[in-house]
Amino acid sequence: RFERIKATALQERVVSAEEAASWIQDGMTLGLSGFTQAGDAKAVPLALAKRAESEKFKVNVYTGASLGSNIDTVFAQTGIVNKRLPFQSDPVMRRKINEGEILYTDHHLSHTAEWIRDGIITPIDYAIIEAISITKDGMIIPTTSVGNSAIFAQYAKNVIVEINTEQPERLYRIHDIYDTGTHEGRNPIPLSHVADRIGTMGIPVDMEKIKGIVFTDQVDSPSTIVPPDSETEAIASHLLELLRSEIRAGRLTEKLAPIQSGVGSVANSALRGLIGSEFHDLEMYSEVLQDAVFDLIDADVLRFASGSAITLSKEKMAQVYSDFRKYEDKIILRPQEITNHPGLIRRLGLIAVNTALEFDIYGNVNSTHVSGTKMMNGIGGSGDFARNSRLSIFVSKSTAKGGNISSVVPFVTHVDHTEHDVDVLITEHGYADLRGLAPRERAGLIIENCADPAYRDQLRNYYEEALTRGGQTPHVLEKAFSWHQRLAETGSMLEK
Ligand code: 0RQ
Numbered sequence: 001r002f003e004r005i006k007a008t009a010l011q012e013r014v015v016s017a018e019e020a021a022s023w024i025q026d027g028m029t030l031g032l033s034g035f036t037q038a039g040d041a042k043a044v045p046l047a048l049a050k051r052a053e054s055e056k057f058k059v060n061v062y063t064g065a066s067l068g069s070n071i072d073t074v075f076a077q078t079g080i081v082n083k084r085l086p087f088q089s090d091p092v093m094r095r096k097i098n099e100g101e102i103l104y105t106d107h108h109l110s111h112t113a114e115w116i117r118d119g120i121i122t123p124i125d126y127a128i129i130e131a132i133s134i135t136k137d138g139m140i141i142p143t144t145s146v147g148n149s150a151i152f153a154q155y156a157k158n159v160i161v162e163i164n165t166e167q168p169e170r171l172y173r174i175h176d177i178y179d180t181g182t183h184e185g186r187n188p189i190p191l192s193h194v195a196d197r198i199g200t201m202g203i204p205v206d207m208e209k210i211k212g213i214v215f216t217d218q219v220d221s222p223s224t225i226v227p228p229d230s231e232t233e234a235i236a237s238h239l240l241e242l243l244r245s246e247i248r249a250g251r252l253t254e255k256l257a258p259i260q261s262g263v264g265s266v267a268n269s270a271l272r273g274l275i276g277s278e279f280h281d282l283e284m285y286s287e288v289l290q291d292a293v294f295d296l297i298d299a300d301v302l303r304f305a306s307g308s309a310i311t312l313s314k315e316k317m318a319q320v321y322s323d324f325r326k327y328e329d330k331i332i333l334r335p336q337e338i339t340n341h342p343g344l345i346r347r348l349g350l351i352a353v354n355t356a357l358e359f360d361i362y363g364n365v366n367s368t369h370v371s372g373t374k375m376m377n378g379i380g381g382s383g384d385f386a387r388n389s390r391l392s393i394f395v396s397k398s399t400a401k402g403g404n405i406s407s408v409v410p411f412v413t414h415v416d417h418t419e420h421d422v423d424v425l426i427t428e429h430g431y432a433d434l435r436g437l438a439p440r441e442r443a444g445l446i447i448e449n450c451a452d453p454a455y456r457d458q459l460r461n462y463y464e465e466a467l468t469r470g471g472q473t474p475h476v477l478e479k480a481f482s483w484h485q486r487l488a489e490t491g492s493m494l495e496k
Helices: 008-013 017-022 043-051 071-078 091-098 112-117 149-155 169-173 230-248 265-272 291-298 314-322 342-348 382-388 439-450 453-469 482-490
Strands: 029-032 059-062 081-085 126-134 140-142 158-164 210-216 259-261 282-285 302-307 331-333 351-355 358-360 391-395 424-427 430-433
Touching: 008 210, 017 043, 017 210, 029 149, 043 071, 043 158, 043 210, 071 081, 071 091, 081 091, 112 149, 126 149, 126 169, 126 210, 140 149, 230 265, 230 391, 230 424, 230 430, 259 265, 265 291, 265 351, 265 391, 282 342, 291 302, 291 314, 342 382, 351 382, 358 439, 382 391, 424 439, 430 439, 439 453
Parallel strands: 029 059, 029 126, 059 081, 126 158, 158 210, 259 282, 259 351, 282 302, 302 331, 351 391, 391 424
Antiparallel strands: 126 140, 424 430
8 A cells, every 4th residue: 555655755644534534623624636426535524524423513615526425415414514615416415505504605617726826715724635646756646536636735734645545556647737827927728639738647746735644445436327218318319410510511520529518317318329420539628527438438439538537337437447548548637627727618619518407588597506596516617618618508308397397487597607608408309509699589499499398388478478578688577487486386387
């Protein structure tokens, strides 16, 4: 185990997870590695939660994105979290957030590093970073995610490294850590192609700040991949139809443009839809590399994938890590500030596919707040990509909860992505290409192409009444949220 600490002077700093957790005091702020269940620090956070059985304290918790290994669950259950940012997706934490017990700052994933640099948010007392090893010169080599780990380690007062001996050392070749520097004297980021390497292989850190090193062998939590159903398959086929029409229009070739894809069942299904298609030599410039990405590499459809985390199902994890040589030259993991960087997203000209909870007849998208008030997960990186991509696509099933909820509504109850950031909407019924259209041109297209047939008359009636009121974006304001009100009162958005 100790050979993983190549800076031999640091070997004497090995402590137990319990000892490291004992350094954390009430009121402190922690920066934990971890991005969509991958590469999260596990041993020290879980030991910290254990302390809560006999002690009362609260900490602020910053991460890359969502954590696995039940960490957010036990953090929420033990009540030790004061404030959480920038993303979570845990059901227990979600409930505590919505009950007002945990403060949650739902934040664009590319922005958090800037807040840390500028001293906007409470400074980090302890960064706790999972690593496969520490190099001779003290660089931390992350495991299956990079997320915000580099900025946390750089700005934290103290660093605890969790060396995960279960993660193969071969992972050392896949990271590319680039520091954008502070606002003074910042230069363009020298990345012009998805596969470019622009930084260091690990996270450079002042060795003096490494207060402790903990060994762990707990692997990442596997993701649950919901198998495609007829609706997600229909969404995937409409997405392919859209891409083909872009090729016919001469705007894309069969190599497409680098693809970003959100997480979840719809996104995974959409990606899998590319297997067996005519598209080839594809590239991804995304956040999360999920099962479908490796399927696409295996099928020789995907040439290269850049992301911030590798999040896999149990079966895929076993296959990928037992044969990692096959993938190591086709993958790069970067800090989320780079994967989600507005300038790079624009420069690379991405096709971005993200998921909506609901969207309205003019193209505004709500990805986060159920019925406008209850947090689901968070905006994650969807806003970074939607605003800056070459082609910004949102997908959703047209209904939820057995048809009681229409995902196409008169007015979204919370706006994550404004109509200005949304190019194309896709449901299982079809797609609406909103580019270049005025609000009055959009409404009909969205209703007829995307809404569930059971809700189309209701939407048409709303829009016709709205037209009598006039305006650039016509609405019947007193009825704009009436569908959500009906849902709360009767359990369905359908008019009786
Ligand atoms: O709940 O399973 O309890 O029935 O929402 O919906 O259709 O399974 O879709 O898993 O792809 O998640 C937007 C939440 C979609 C996700 C969201 C209910 C529905 C179901 C899930 P049940 P589906 P998905 C990259 C980019 C924001 C962050 C992001 C998300 C559950 O994609 O969090 O894009 N995105 N990040 O029944 C009430 C509605 C609903 C609804 C669906 N209108 N009202 N409930 N549901 N529509 C990742 C990162 O950045 C880290």
